[in-house]
Amino acid sequence: MNKTVLITGASSGIGLNFSHKFAGSGHDVILVARSEEKLLALSQEITNKYEVKAHVFISDLSKSQATKKLYDEIKAQGIRVDILINNAGFGLFGEFEETELSKELDMIQVNITALTELSKYIGKDMVSRKSGRILNVASTAAFQPGPLMAVYYATKGYVLSFSEALANEWGGPRGESDRSVPRCHQNRFQ
Template sequence: MKNNQIILLTGASTGIGLEMAKQLAAQKFNLILVARSLDKLQALQQELITKEGIEVQIFAKDLSDKANAFSLYNEIKSQNIIVDMLVNNAGVGLYGEFIETTLESELDMIELNVSSLVALTKLFAQDMVARKSGKIMNVASLLAFLPFPYYSVYSATKAFVLAFSETIAAELEGTGVTITTLCPGPVDTPFNSDAMLKTNAYQSNKPMSADAVAKTGVELLLHGKGKKIVSFNNWFISNLPRFMPDSLMMKIKKGLASQIK
């Protein structure tokens, strides 16, 4: 049976977002898919319409410019589309020594991982609260709990996403709107650069499949509350700072984030 609810999903063309789109489509939710690549969105749109018989709308937007978050919202509103659920999945990472990585890349990362996420959350949450119904899931990371050297800005953006999501969730209690946070560890997606894959961390904590992480994300979005760290192993790792001195923990993290020798 077709589900009349509409879910807006950013970062939908690859990785976790792509797999979530397929799984939500299989449950007959109508979708609004957002990513930079128009070609990939068009191919996915056709696949999901043909296979699942749902309605799929696409918007090719580069959310590393927050102006595109506002234009996305305004275009959706102008079409009188009601978004029942929002998944802020779009994000990018960067690995390397802070003094050597490019400032432009890091500012774009902050714009995508933080500014556009905040804008979309606020704009759609306001509409949801007015209707007394809605769900928003923001995608953070294991590194929200464990800021790693060589991922300095990325770790900080994901720590922001987690703190932001938890506090907004508390503010919106009783409104009919829920805010959840998905916190995956390493995932087997194009997100990973060759340099990342050659670190000790990736060898000791093997990436999970995007399909498995998406399954956890779909469950959290539809039925969950609060935050969800994907897999027991990642949950255990996230709690290590509770039992170790900060100085020792940072040395361990630096070793894990370093290249295999």
């Protein structure tokens, strides 16, 4: 039985590359993004090319309750998530006083809240069965302030700090703990 990888933001960019990389190495994938057309095409391509299962879940993670609904739908289908890749995210460029607050709040929802919620829901499952991996995609933006992209840089700083804390709690790349629980990584492909 193949391990299953959940990838948010799977329809383009790094998420698309993760989808192919994991499917190519024999993992079933759960593809999550807003674009139904792109995800269905990707699912078909992955299924044909790699002969693995490619589950599609259309979800706009900028919406409140989207992550809980996604988690509940995955559980209802009896799919076990062995690896979670929190990749979905976006940025916004401009003078802080001129950018739209609604877009910045959506960014916080996707880049921070959805990532935290999925890590909580799926991480608890992983801890209870004592296996799993979580990869949270941050950015070099996490290491410095970002004028003209202040909220984006701040969200990526959160992702880095949060991921390092979980890596410490659950054991990770900087040293193994005695607990046999999920490994949490940031900016690292395993």
